[in-house]
Amino acid sequence: MTYLSPNQLKQYKDEGFVSPINVISKEEAKKIRNEIELIEKKIPEELVKSGRYNAHLISPLLDEVTHNSKILDSVQSLIGEDILVCGTTLFIKNANEKGFVSYHQDAKYIGLEPYNWVTAWVAITDSNEHNGCMRMWSGSHKDDLKDHNQKFNEGNLLTRGQTVMNVPTHETTPLILKAGQMSLHHPTVVHGSDLNKSNDRRIGFVIQSYIGTNVKQVLGKNSVQLARGNDNYNFHKIIERPKSLMDKNDLKIKKQENDNLQEIFYKGSSKKGAY
Numbered sequence: 001m002t003y004l005s006p007n008q009l010k011q012y013k014d015e016g017f018v019s020p021i022n023v024i025s026k027e028e029a030k031k032i033r034n035e036i037e038l039i040e041k042k043i044p045e046e047l048v049k050s051g052r053y054n055a056h057l058i059s060p061l062l063d064e065v066t067h068n069s070k071i072l073d074s075v076q077s078l079i080g081e082d083i084l085v086c087g088t089t090l091f092i093k094n095a096n097e098k099g100f101v102s103y104h105q106d107a108k109y110i111g112l113e114p115y116n117w118v119t120a121w122v123a124i125t126d127s128n129e130h131n132g133c134m135r136m137w138s139g140s141h142k143d144d145l146k147d148h149n150q151k152f153n154e155g156n157l158l159t160r161g162q163t164v165m166n167v168p169t170h171e172t173t174p175l176i177l178k179a180g181q182m183s184l185h186h187p188t189v190v191h192g193s194d195l196n197k198s199n200d201r202r203i204g205f206v207i208q209s210y211i212g213t214n215v216k217q218v219l220g221k222n223s224v225q226l227a228r229g230n231d232n233y234n235f236h237k238i239i240e241r242p243k244s245l246m247d248k249n250d251l252k253i254k255k256q257e258n259d260n261l262q263e264i265f266y267k268g269s270s271k272k273g274a275y
């Protein structure tokens with residue numbers, strides 16, 4: 001059992017995130033990278049744009065991480081013992097590309113209420129200031145939801161380029177992770193990330209998010225998997241775990257899920273971004 005320690009719980013409560021937490025080995029992270037890159041090679045369009053969502057539905061190794069008991073122990077410390085997975089995202093920044101993530105609050109556009117949920121960011125490669133790790137505005141989760149501009153700016157990995165203005169970026173905390181470590185962050189903490197200036201890709205596998213069974217999707221439909229405990233609310237449709245790598249039927253399920261997700265992310269917007 002690897003529940004969060006009192007110090008880690010305090011960090012989450014005070015700062016809106018907790019990091020770093022060891023969850024898988026460097027070797028396991030490398031195997032996962034290889035599986036991601038195999039999918040990219042076999043089906044080049046599968047993991048780009050909206051395809052980067054829910055890769056755990058077609059990759060047994062990403063499915064394993066999603067249901068990893070060390071991660072779930074930490075998550076349980078924050079949201080209780082009845083836990084659902086309601087989606088995942090691959091945040092990949094290739095070397096020499098202009099990918100960044102504008103400062104935002106996840107709760108602003110994800111549609112999950114109440115905020116009994118947490119996001120786990122698992123480093124598949126090392127993630128540091130040089131290759132554009134996440135940066136957190138510590139303590140910002142204690143405020144209400146902030147106004148976000150929709151910038152649709154080039155290179156922004158967020159669907160609509162949602163951006164909180166006037167973030168004191170020089171005061172933000174870089175979440176430096178070794179491959180195999182994770183961070184957990186709160187639905188309302190303001191965070192973003194800069195460009196990858198290294199010669200290798202930076203890969204984050206993000207369980208976005210683990211939700212308590214009492215959490216509803218108020219902007220559309222999300223299917224879920226039961227990760228731990230019991231679901232006595234049954235607010236969501238249950239989705240199967242992958243049968244094998246790139247299984248044909250699983251690819252279809254992923255596509256359907258991602259179409260639903262796009263509707264949530266673009267709700268109320270007449271314009272579509274690059275992702």
Ligand SMILES: O=C(O)CCC(=O)C(=O)O
Nearest residue numbers: 091101121134193204206
């Ligand atoms: O991977 C990144 O750089 C940003 C990820 C992010 O915004 C998130 O996990 O909520």
